[in-house]
Amino acid sequence: MTTRPHVVIVGGGFAGLWAARALARAPARITLLDRGNHHLFQPLLYQVATAGLSAPDIAAPLRHILRRQRNVEVQMATVSRVDADAREVELEHAGGRRRLGYDFLVLATGATHAYFGNEHWAPHAPGLKTLDDALELRRRLLLAFERAEAATDPAEREAWLSFAIIGGGPTGVELAGTLAEIARHTLEREFRHIDPARARVRLVEAGPRVLSAFPEDLSRKARRQLERLGVEVHTGAPVEDIDAQGYRCNGRFVPARTVVWAAGVSASPLGACLGAPLDRAGRVRVRPDLSVPGHPEIFVAGDLAAVEREDGRPVPGVAPAAKQMGRHVARCIRARLGGGTGPCRPFAYRDYGNLATIGRMAAVVDLGAWRFSGVPAWWFWLLAHLFFLVGFRNRLVVLLNWSVAYWTHQRAARIILGGDDRSGRN
Amino acid sequence: MTTRPHVVIVGGGFAGLWAARALARAPARITLLDRGNHHLFQPLLYQVATAGLSAPDIAAPLRHILRRQRNVEVQMATVSRVDADAREVELEHAGGRRRLGYDFLVLATGATHAYFGNEHWAPHAPGLKTLDDALELRRRLLLAFERAEAATDPAEREAWLSFAIIGGGPTGVELAGTLAEIARHTLEREFRHIDPARARVRLVEAGPRVLSAFPEDLSRKARRQLERLGVEVHTGAPVEDIDAQGYRCNGRFVPARTVVWAAGVSASPLGACLGAPLDRAGRVRVRPDLSVPGHPEIFVAGDLAAVEREDGRPVPGVAPAAKQMGRHVARCIRARLGGGTGPCRPFAYRDYGNLATIGRMAAVVDLGAWRFSGVPAWWFWLLAHLFFLVGFRNRLVVLLNWSVAYWTHQRAARIILGGDDRSGRN
Numbered sequence: 001m002t003t004r005p006h007v008v009i010v011g012g013g014f015a016g017l018w019a020a021r022a023l024a025r026a027p028a029r030i031t032l033l034d035r036g037n038h039h040l041f042q043p044l045l046y047q048v049a050t051a052g053l054s055a056p057d058i059a060a061p062l063r064h065i066l067r068r069q070r071n072v073e074v075q076m077a078t079v080s081r082v083d084a085d086a087r088e089v090e091l092e093h094a095g096g097r098r099r100l101g102y103d104f105l106v107l108a109t110g111a112t113h114a115y116f117g118n119e120h121w122a123p124h125a126p127g128l129k130t131l132d133d134a135l136e137l138r139r140r141l142l143l144a145f146e147r148a149e150a151a152t153d154p155a156e157r158e159a160w161l162s163f164a165i166i167g168g169g170p171t172g173v174e175l176a177g178t179l180a181e182i183a184r185h186t187l188e189r190e191f192r193h194i195d196p197a198r199a200r201v202r203l204v205e206a207g208p209r210v211l212s213a214f215p216e217d218l219s220r221k222a223r224r225q226l227e228r229l230g231v232e233v234h235t236g237a238p239v240e241d242i243d244a245q246g247y248r249c250n251g252r253f254v255p256a257r258t259v260v261w262a263a264g265v266s267a268s269p270l271g272a273c274l275g276a277p278l279d280r281a282g283r284v285r286v287r288p289d290l291s292v293p294g295h296p297e298i299f300v301a302g303d304l305a306a307v308e309r310e311d312g313r314p315v316p317g318v319a320p321a322a323k324q325m326g327r328h329v330a331r332c333i334r335a336r337l338g339g340g341t342g343p344c345r346p347f348a349y350r351d352y353g354n355l356a357t358i359g360r361m362a363a364v365v366d367l368g369a370w371r372f373s374g375v376p377a378w379w380f381w382l383l384a385h386l387f388f389l390v391g392f393r394n395r396l397v398v399l400l401n402w403s404v405a406y407w408t409h410q411r412a413a414r415i416i417l418g419g420d421d422r423s424g425r426n
Numbered sequence: 427m428t429t430r431p432h433v434v435i436v437g438g439g440f441a442g443l444w445a446a447r448a449l450a451r452a453p454a455r456i457t458l459l460d461r462g463n464h465h466l467f468q469p470l471l472y473q474v475a476t477a478g479l480s481a482p483d484i485a486a487p488l489r490h491i492l493r494r495q496r497n498v499e500v501q502m503a504t505v506s507r508v509d510a511d512a513r514e515v516e517l518e519h520a521g522g523r524r525r526l527g528y529d530f531l532v533l534a535t536g537a538t539h540a541y542f543g544n545e546h547w548a549p550h551a552p553g554l555k556t557l558d559d560a561l562e563l564r565r566r567l568l569l570a571f572e573r574a575e576a577a578t579d580p581a582e583r584e585a586w587l588s589f590a591i592i593g594g595g596p597t598g599v600e601l602a603g604t605l606a607e608i609a610r611h612t613l614e615r616e617f618r619h620i621d622p623a624r625a626r627v628r629l630v631e632a633g634p635r636v637l638s639a640f641p642e643d644l645s646r647k648a649r650r651q652l653e654r655l656g657v658e659v660h661t662g663a664p665v666e667d668i669d670a671q672g673y674r675c676n677g678r679f680v681p682a683r684t685v686v687w688a689a690g691v692s693a694s695p696l697g698a699c700l701g702a703p704l705d706r707a708g709r710v711r712v713r714p715d716l717s718v719p720g721h722p723e724i725f726v727a728g729d730l731a732a733v734e735r736e737d738g739r740p741v742p743g744v745a746p747a748a749k750q751m752g753r754h755v756a757r758c759i760r761a762r763l764g765g766g767t768g769p770c771r772p773f774a775y776r777d778y779g780n781l782a783t784i785g786r787m788a789a790v791v792d793l794g795a796w797r798f799s800g801v802p803a804w805w806f807w808l809l810a811h812l813f814f815l816v817g818f819r820n821r822l823v824v825l826l827n828w829s830v831a832y833w834t835h836q837r838a839a840r841i842i843l844g845g846d847d848r849s850g851r852n
Contacts, residue, residue, distance in 0.1 A: 037572060037842045054480035056839035063616035064840070073618045076572045076842075093576055132843055146463065146502045150519055190489040192499045393830045393838060397823060404819045412819060413482035414490070416463045416502075417558055 004029045004071075007333060008089060008100060010079045010270070011108035012039050012062045014319045015302025018326030019106050020072050026334050030072040031100065033091065037061050037076050040131060041389055043319055044398070046171060048134035050178040051142065051411040055131045057398055060391050082107070082273040084295050104297050104333050107270060107284070108326065111303040111317065114266035114281075121242040125261040128171055135417060137260060141179065142416050144258045145187060148194045155255075161199040162256040164247055166239050167263030168205030169212070170356040173222060175260055176203040177359030180230040185360075185409040201231045202256070204249060206238035206263070211356055211364065213316065218364040221373040225362040239263070265317070267304045274298065279306040288346030290329055296343070299332065301325035307347060315349045319388070324349060357381045430455045430497075433759060434515060434528035436505045436696070438465050438488045440745045441728025442534035444752030446498050452760050456498040457526065459517065463487050463502050466557060467815055469745055470824070472597060474560035476604040477568065477837040481557045483824055486817050508533070508699040510721050530723050530759050533696060534752065537707070537729040537743065540692035547668040551687040554597060561843060563686060567605065568842050570684045571613060574620045581681075587625040588682040590673055592665050593689030594631030595638070596782040599648060601686055602629040603785030606656040611786075611835040627657045628682070630675060632664035632689070637782055637790065639742060644790040647799040651788035665689070691743070693730045700724065705732040714772030716755050722769070725758065727751035733773060741775045745814070750775060783807045786832075 005028045009016045012034035020032050038059040047053040063074045077093040088099045113127030126136055141163070148160035165176045180201045187196035203210065203226060209219040210226070210233060223233050234249070241248040246255040267282035276292045277285040283306035284292060290305060292298040302322035307315045315321050325347060332344035353367035355377070363377035372380075382402065389395050401412045431454045435442045438460035446458050464485040473479040489500045503519040514525045539553030552562055567589070574586035591602045606627045613622035629636065629652060635645040636652070636659060649659050660675070667674040672681040693708035702718045703711045709732035710718060716731060718724040728748035733741045741747050751773060758770035779793035781803070789803035798806075808828070815821050827838045 037568065037840070051482075054482045054839075055843060056477075056480045056841045059841045061616075061840045063613075064836070067615045074616075075576065077576070131841065135843065142463065150501065150503070187489075189493045190487075190500075393827070393836070396826055396830075397838070400822055400826060401819070404822075410490070410819070412823070413480075414463070414487045415482045415485045415557065417481060417561065 005103040005337060006031065006101065007104045007106065008033065008102035009106040009108060010034075010089065011110060011302070012036070012074075013042070013108060013110050013302060014322035015110075015326040015329075016106065016108035017062070017065065018323040019108065019301060019330045020066060021069070022327045022330030023333065024069050024071070026071065026330070026337055028071060028104075028333070028337055032062060032066065032072055032074050033077050033079055033089070034062055034074070035076065035078040036130070037063070038131075039065060039390065041394075042129075043385055044389070045128055045131070045134050046174040046178065048131065048413070049128055049137035049141070050175065050182060051138050051413045051415075052178070052405060053398060053401055054413045055135060057394055057401070058389070059131060060394065065390065079109070079270060082270060082298075084274055084292075084298060087297070102297075104336070105299070106326075106329050106333075107274075107298065107300045107304055108302045108322070109268035109270050109304055111265040111267050111281070111283075113261055114264050115261070116264060116266075118242075121261070124244050125166060125242045125247075125259040127261040128175070129265075138413070139416055139418055140258055141182075142414060145191070145194070145196055145199075146416075147257070148199075149191050157194060159245065159255040159257045161194065161196075162202075162246070162254075162258075163199065164202045164204055164254065164256040164259045166204050166242075166247070166259060166261050168203055168207070168210035168233070168235065169262060172203055172205070172260075172262035173210055173226065173356055173358055175262060176201050176231045177226055177229050177357070177362060180226075181359050181409075182411065184230055186411050186414075188409070202254070203231050203233050204237050204239060204247070205233070205235045208235055210235065214354060214356070214364060214366050215371065218366055218371060218373060222356065222358055222364050225358045225364075225373065229359045229362060265303070271300065271304050274300075281306075287343065289332055289344040290325060290347050291332070291343065299329040301329045307349070309349050309351075316354075318354075320352060321349055355381045355384060431529040431763060432457065432527065433530045433532065434459065434526060435532040435534065436460075436515065437534035437536060437728070438462070438500075439468070439534060439536050439728060440748035441536075441752040441755075442532065443488070443491065444749040445532050445534065445727060445756045446492060447495070448753045448756030449759065450495050450497070452497065452756070452763055454497060454530075454759070454763055458488060458492065458498055458500050459503050459505055459515070460488055460500070461502065461504040462556070463489070464557075465491060465816065467820075468555075469811055470815070471554055471557070471560050472600040472604065474557065474839070475554055475563035475567070476601065476608060477564050477839045477841075478604070478831060479824060479827055480839045481561060483820055483827065484815070485557060486820065491816065505535070505696060508696060508724075510700055510718075510724060513723070528723075530762070531725070532752075532755050532759075533700075533710070533724065533726045533730055534728045534748070535694035535696050535730055537691040537693050537709075539687055540690050540707075541687065542690060542692075544668075547687065550668045550670050551592060551673075551685040553687040554601070555691075564839070565842055565844055566684055567608075568840060571617070571620070571622055571625075572842075573683070574625075575617050583620060585671065585681040585683045587620065587622075588628075588672070588680070588684075589625060590628045590630055590680065590682040590685045592630050592668075592673070592685060592687050594629055594633070594636035594659070594661065595688060598629055598631070598686075598688035599636055599652065599782055599784055601688060602627055602657045603652055603655050603783070603788060606652075607785050607835075608837065610656055612837050612840075614835070628680070629657050629659050630663050630665060630673070631659070631661045634661055636661065640780060640782065640790060640792050641797065644792055644797060644799060648782065648784055648790050651784045651790075651799065655785045655788065691729070697726065697730050700726075707732075713769065715758055715770040716751060716773050717758070717769065725755040727755045733775070735775050735777075742780075744780075746778060747775055781807045781810060
């Protein structure tokens with residue numbers, strides 16, 4: 001065996017990467033595993049899907065980010081199983097399978113979109129979690145306008161100009177608002193047979209209001225801003241079926257050739273390997289210090305962890321919470337490496353507030369005591385996201401693209417990749 | 427029928443787009459057909475393949491470029507056949523097939539990479555003509571280093587660190603030079619089990635020298651610059667076979683898990699529909715005014731046209747030649763629309779010179795009387811390409827990415843898309 005304890009971190013998102021960084025000076029060997037080669041700044045993923053940014057603008061190679069941290073090694077591999085008794089993870093990569101032992105394990109594999117028993121909806125209503133998802137959405141959104149332009153049958157044309165976003169959370173709201181802006185402004189004058197501004201963008205939410213994590217007054221304001229941008233907001237509208245032609249809702253079939261799924265996530269299936277209790281979304285019910293019951297050497301951080309705040313409300317699945325959990329786990333491991341035993345102090349979530357963007361000049365901000373919406377909220381959102389984006393170049397490129405978009409209504413990445421085969425992957 | 431004559435342009439590359447633009451004030455209806463939605467700045471395609479630029483940085487939607495030109499309509503469709511007798515083209519798009527009549531036809535569908543009877547090499551040695559090709563190459567190049575890092579067998583590791591570029595023309599030289607720079611500088615310090623700088627990059631050319639379109643002294647200088655960057659240049663080395671493990675050349679098998687095809691192009695198969703004589707590469711032997719023998723209403727422009735200069739040498743397949751041909755064809759059509767009959771004046775190629783970049787600070791420039799290489803040639807190449815890139819935003823983003831790359835050796839787009847499945851498309 002090696003001399004230094006081995007910390008294996010699975011997942012290079014906010015939780016995993018921040019845990020790895022916070023272990024920079026720890027007397028340990030760290031292996032960070034991710035199935036991709038990059039850290040993704042997920043809050044801007046919808047902008048790649050809506051052709052405002054290129055995929056590389058919001059991602060950076062994990063190896064590059066961690067190149068100077070000599071105690072960490074990055075491996076591109078998929079973890080298929082955790083064997084908690086043997087203290088090993090099972091890896092799958094191009095070279096085959098192999099096992100990797102650990103002294104401490106940090107599971108930070110996040111969540112993926114979920115159809116809750118309606119997996120056959122997936123091909124008709126793709127979701128948005130990875131860069132590949134975003135590029136597939138972009139392809140579908142851009143192709144829909146091309147199809148409408150080429151259609152000769154008026155009903156078909158209308159179906160191609162009919163978009164539905166299922167789910168009124170932050171992702172659904174961002175997608176709907178941006179799509180309405182694209183239809184009304186970005187594509188102006190570019191088509192000869194259709195008027196893109198007549199496209200219908202429906203935001204379909206099962207619950208009584210959009211952005212249900214926000215206070216009610218901000219939900220109301222968000223709805224009004226969406227409607228001003230041209231989005232039709234349907235609340236109290238649970239979707240009953242989705243196929244290639246459209247969706248069914250409250251007993252009525254609505255034609256829509258482009259449907260996007262933003263309605264639900266479930267935790268990565270890896271959490272189920274631990275033998276620990278899971279919540280309904282498949283997240284691991286961890287102990288207050290984020291370790292797994294019965295396995296003090298395993299920690300769960302980020303969207304895969306079900307944790308409560310002091311007041312009993314759940315810690316939300318947002319980037320700041322994931323970063324805080326990553327750092328907390330690193331602190332616990334450092335304490336343990338330093339000779340501590342027993343549980344670490346409990347994780348305490350510091351809630352700095354909640355932001356959601358809606359579209360051009362439209363957003364809502366909830367900083368607890370201080371709530372605002374509209375243009376000031378939009379600027380606040382913009383600066384906050386620019387500030388938290390990883391990498392100097394990325395910030396510059398995103399700033400540049402946003403500035404040009406602001407003045408011209410243009411979007412930088414309106415390129416259809418992967419041919420026009422609707423089933424093609426890109 | 428409609429009142430204004432209908433000009434159909436097939437292909438939105440340099441020839442087709444420049445023809446459409448030059449017909450801006452012509453009394454005609456113009457339809458520009460392309461199977462993609464974008465114009466591509468092909469001279470920088472190798473930078474997308476080598477992760478220096480994002481795909482959208484070097485492309486712009488055709489609709490957007492032409493939005494203000496009211497006599498043109500852009501359609502995203504693949505032309506499968508030309509029926510010259512009926513004066514119709516046959517389109518394929520998602521909605522099915524249909525026919526489109528024309529009064530004038532401009533065929534500008536360019537060239538694609540060709541394996542000359544060895545099509546079974548294609549999966550092992552992809553070429554570089556479209557953005558999708560570039561993203562697939564990028565994926566393979568970046569994954570090769572990941573595979574090498576994960577390999578446990580030394581021979582396998584070495585095979586993953588062995589790259590071969592087949593073909594010593596401008597594309598092959600650019601790819602080889604850049605790949606050597608990536609291995610030696612960009613990936614520095616990022617791996618723990620391999621030294622990327624020990625990767626072998628072989629440039630394999632069947633003929634006696636690289637960049638054979640340049641004068642011999644510049645070929646020699648290019649070779650020396652390549653070798654200084656760390657490329658092994660093999661001339662007089664015709665490739666006899668390629669498989670997943672490597673390639674055979676002069677009777678010897680060379681292990682190389684990543685092989686890139688830059689050895690040959692053949693013209694788009696659409697040229698064969700015209701019944702006109704073709705040259706060996708499948709290009710249409712047009713009349714001096716670029717019209718098709720027997721069909722004065724059909725013109726061929728760009729890489730699909732086989733044309734000679736006044737001195738009998740062929741017009742090269744480069745962007746400036748394609749633009750000039752596009753404009754010439756538009757001039758002929760305008761003359762015909764104005765009542766002229768008979769052939770238009772012959773196309774005369776204005777040769778402004780020939781540039782090729784090799785890698786960081788390395789290029790060759792041949793302006794006829796004035797030839798130079800090295801750092802000044804590199805700056806000249808850089809400014810020329812920035813100048814000719816279409817779009818203000820694209821220029822800014824490319825300039826920004828190049829500046830950061832210059833100072834940091836970093837490349838902006840080192841993101842592996844499409845999972846790590848080697849057969850996956852992205």
